Amino acid sequence: MSLLQTGIDALLALGLVWLAWRALACPDLFRGIVLFIAFGLLMALAWVRLEAPDVALAEAAIGAGLTGALLLAALARLNRIAPAGTRADTREAWRNAPALLLVLAGAGLGLAVLSLLPEPAGLQAQVAAELGRSGVSNPVTAVLLNFRGYDTLLEVLVLLLALLAAWSLEAEPPRREAAPGPVLDLLLRLLLPVLVLAAAYLLWAGAHAPGGAFQAGAVLGAAGVLALLAGWRLQPHLTGLPLRLAIVIGPGGFLLVAWALLLTGRPLLEYPPALAGALILLIETLATLSIAATLAVLFQGSRPAAEPPA
Amino acid sequence: MPDLYHALTLFLLLNLGAGLWRVVRGPTAADRMLAAQLFGTTAVAILLVLAQAGGVAALRDVALVFALLAAVAAVAFVRRAWPQPEDEHDRP
Numbered sequence: 001m002s003l004l005q006t007g008i009d010a011l012l013a014l015g016l017v018w019l020a021w022r023a024l025a026c027p028d029l030f031r032g033i034v035l036f037i038a039f040g041l042l043m044a045l046a047w048v049r050l051e052a053p054d055v056a057l058a059e060a061a062i063g064a065g066l067t068g069a070l071l072l073a074a075l076a077r078l079n080r081i082a083p084a085g086t087r088a089d090t091r092e093a094w095r096n097a098p099a100l101l102l103v104l105a106g107a108g109l110g111l112a113v114l115s116l117l118p119e120p121a122g123l124q125a126q127v128a129a130e131l132g133r134s135g136v137s138n139p140v141t142a143v144l145l146n147f148r149g150y151d152t153l154l155e156v157l158v159l160l161l162a163l164l165a166a167w168s169l170e171a172e173p174p175r176r177e178a179a180p181g182p183v184l185d186l187l188l189r190l191l192l193p194v195l196v197l198a199a200a201y202l203l204w205a206g207a208h209a210p211g212g213a214f215q216a217g218a219v220l221g222a223a224g225v226l227a228l229l230a231g232w233r234l235q236p237h238l239t240g241l242p243l244r245l246a247i248v249i250g251p252g253g254f255l256l257v258a259w260a261l262l263l264t265g266r267p268l269l270e271y272p273p274a275l276a277g278a279l280i281l282l283i284e285t286l287a288t289l290s291i292a293a294t295l296a297v298l299f300q301g302s303r304p305a306a307e308p309p310a
Numbered sequence: 311m312p313d314l315y316h317a318l319t320l321f322l323l324l325n326l327g328a329g330l331w332r333v334v335r336g337p338t339a340a341d342r343m344l345a346a347q348l349f350g351t352t353a354v355a356i357l358l359v360l361a362q363a364g365g366v367a368a369l370r371d372v373a374l375v376f377a378l379l380a381a382v383a384a385v386a387f388v389r390r391a392w393p394q395p396e397d398e399h400d401r402p
Contacts, residue, residue: 004316011323015330022334030391034333034342037383041353042326044372048360053368060372064350065379069386076390177389184385191381198378202371210368219375222382229389 012046029078033071040064054140054210057202061218069225070299077301135276136207144212145280149269153258156251156287159294163247167303177231188230195223203288207277213250213284217291224296243293250290254283315363322356343387350380 019042023035040063047056127139127147134142144152180188199220206212234243257279258269266272271279329352332345354373361369 002313002316004313004320007320008316008323011320011327015323015326019330030339031333031336031342034346037346038326038330038333038349041349041376044376045353045356048357048369048372053366053372056372057368057375060375061379064353064376065382068346068383072383072386073390184388187381187385191378195378198374202375205371210371215375219378222379225382226385229385 009049012042012049015042016046029075033068033075036071037064037068040067054212057210057215058218061215061222065222066218066225066295066299069222069229073299133273133276135271135273135278135280138206138208138210138212140210141206141212141280145283146269146271146276149258153251153254153269156254156290159291160248160251163294163298166298166301169302177229180230184230188226188232192223192226195219195226199223199288199292203284206284207281213287214291216284216288218295220288220292221295221299224292225299228296228300243297246289246293247297248290250283250287253286257283312363315359318359319356319363322352322359325352339387339391343384343391347380347384350376350383 016039019035019039023032023039026032026035040059043063044056044059047053047059124139127143130147131137131139131142134146136142136145199216202211202219203213203216204211206216261270262268326349329345329348332348333342336342354376357369357373357376361367361373
């Protein structure tokens with residue numbers, strides 16, 4: 001590795017630690033959010049340097065894009081409920097108990113890193129040997145959707161669980177968005193089709209290159225968030241069953257495939273090699289739709305059924 | 311040639327540091343948000359340079375996602391964190 005590359009990595013590492021510290025320690029919440037967005041960008045670059053473009057893609061979509069918008073919306077809501085100055089300063093309490101937890105977690109991680117074998121065998125060889133039977137040529141997708149499909153099924157269910165938790169909270173009166181100005185309206189009309197196209201591309205690319213359902217779902221979800229921010233709402237007849245179907249079709253389709261495979265006498269989520277590619281594409285397409293719908297609805301916060309007909 | 315790309319990456323990273331100064335100093339919220347947007351643009355440039363340096367085409371996809379999603383944070387800022395002129399009349 002050349003001196004220049006060492007310089008890049010050192011700058012990234014220093015920048016990440018500094019940004020993380022500033023984002024947490026900063027008394028102004030808005031400044032903290034902007035620092036967190038910058039942290040997400042730098043984190044994606046760090047994943048690139050670590051030769052993990054799949055993770056970089058997810059971090060770019062979730063960390064830099066959606067989380068920033070979610071935090072900004074949460075801050076706006078917080079300022080409406082409890083304007084700055086009326087909030088109790090929780091930072092003193094923050095410093096003691098959770099700081100201890102962080103130290104413990106950090107010590108545990110340190111121990112885990114120290115106990116790693118100097119030359120870990122890893123599972124790359126096994127994955128490479130079985131890649132031909134997985135139905136896809138991108139090893140990350142093969143592991144996520146085939147070799148360890150069980151984990152991914154549970155991850156998709158976690159998103160559904162998060163939405164159920166958000167929906168069981170007391171619904172807030174729906175927010176009336178101001179009408180979008182001509183600039184925002186034009187931006188949306190130009191950007192939304194491109195976002196949908198990019199999501200479809202990422203979904204398709206997942207079979208042979210970095211990409212896949214989570215990244216595509218995040219990009220499609222971002223399109224939904226943009227539309228919500230501009231005040232576009234689903235027609236009332238779509239917010240009931242159709243929206244709920246879109247939310248559960250991903251985990252539901254995954255479970256149906258798992259069940260159908262069990263019926264044919266195979267172990268859970270072990271695809272027949274001839275059908276593996278098609279089944280993975282089906283599961284990923286349904287998961288993309290569900291992830292996008294879930295993220296957009298989570299951004300809105302409360303159940304859309306509470307919306308009065310506009 | 312890779313050395314040139316890495317030198318460019320280092321230069322762009324130092325640019326990010328200059329943007330950070332604006333994020334920390336402000337003074338207005340819009341200054342900080344625009345600095346974050348500058349971060350996004352610079353990150354796209356870094357990714358494109360790194361894609362060329364390492365021959366990793368997938369990094370261009372990451373750059374594409376960055377470029378597309380930078381708008382989400384910006385729109386969220388304008389619509390939620392910046393006072394809307396209509397808000398004053400709409401408030402009950």
